[in-house]
Amino acid sequence: MAEAAREVTGNMNDEIKAFVDDLRNTHGENLVSVILFGSAAVGDFVARRSDYNILVALKKIRPEDLRNAHACIREWRRMGHPIPVYFTVSELQNAADVFPIEFHQMSVARKVLFGPDVLSDLKITDTFLRLQTEYELRSKLIKLRRQYIRASISVEGLTSLMADSFPSFVALFRAVLIIKGVEPPTRKREIVAVIANELGIDGVPFEKIYNIRKNNFTGKLDEISANELFAEYMEQIENVIDAVDAIEKK
Numbered sequence: 001m002a003e004a005a006r007e008v009t010g011n012m013n014d015e016i017k018a019f020v021d022d023l024r025n026t027h028g029e030n031l032v033s034v035i036l037f038g039s040a041a042v043g044d045f046v047a048r049r050s051d052y053n054i055l056v057a058l059k060k061i062r063p064e065d066l067r068n069a070h071a072c073i074r075e076w077r078r079m080g081h082p083i084p085v086y087f088t089v090s091e092l093q094n095a096a097d098v099f100p101i102e103f104h105q106m107s108v109a110r111k112v113l114f115g116p117d118v119l120s121d122l123k124i125t126d127t128f129l130r131l132q133t134e135y136e137l138r139s140k141l142i143k144l145r146r147q148y149i150r151a152s153i154s155v156e157g158l159t160s161l162m163a164d165s166f167p168s169f170v171a172l173f174r175a176v177l178i179i180k181g182v183e184p185p186t187r188k189r190e191i192v193a194v195i196a197n198e199l200g201i202d203g204v205p206f207e208k209i210y211n212i213r214k215n216n217f218t219g220k221l222d223e224i225s226a227n228e229l230f231a232e233y234m235e236q237i238e239n240v241i242d243a244v245d246a247i248e249k250k
Contacts, residue, residue: 015079016052020113022072023056030065032089033057033115039167039188041111054084055106057118061088089118100129101136101175109186133175134244140168141237148230158226162233163213166206169237176244201239205232 020034038053058065066086073083087095095103103124110119144165151157170188173195177184182198185191189210196203208229211217221229 015081016113019054019072019076019081022075023069024114026069026072027056027058027065030058030060031056031115032059033118034113035106035110035117035119036113037106037110039109041109052081054081054113055110055119056084056086057089057092057115058086059089061086092118093123099132100124101132101171104129104175104178105171129175130179130244130247133172133179134241137169137172137237137241137244140165140172141234141241144234144237148234152227152230155221155223155226158230159212159221162209162230166209166213170206173240176240179244179247195240196236199240199243201236201243202232203236205229205236209233 016036023034024031033055035055035057036052037055038051040052077083103119103122106119107122107124110117144161147161147165148158151161167188170191174184174191177191177194177198180198182194185194189207192203192206192210195201196206208217208219219225
């Protein structure tokens, strides 16, 4: 965690610093903490593909608090970043068991940008982790199939679809490892290697898509090979879902 924090600090860009200043000016004393979480917090960030995921913790959240944030959020969105997640400090403890995947990720991959680390004492239970993981995997697979219909006509469309969808599946693979009692790595490449080994599935499609996302793919994809890679990608995702479904039935 400390190593990740140093890496993010060294690469902290002016956009994030300016955004934190805007949040401080907007929310004043109501602002408790601002936390960066996800790939950017562990040095797994890919320019123009990864997001800066921000958690904003306030003492209280009223409609006017959100309305006042419109200007700074609009500027943040203009730069291509997602809208931050807003929680009150008290909600963080109460919501941890409802969103176990997200809070597991926050607990191991975060960098405090302002205020105290409000996630340091987070109590996460795994009661609903398997159910949420299977639900999210199936939902994202359905979405991926729908997106493929449009993307399948071009190599560029297919590679973008695979590269852009990859992180959300890897986040869920991390949850699968937790369910199986395996301590998951924090970086995407290691996660897909471990999930392939633990479940006995083919990790090669994931490795190829990881390299495509990182612009390190050395092969050449034409329309046929790109569609074949997508088919392999989807098949392995289905294998992960089958493995999660089987956990409940043991």
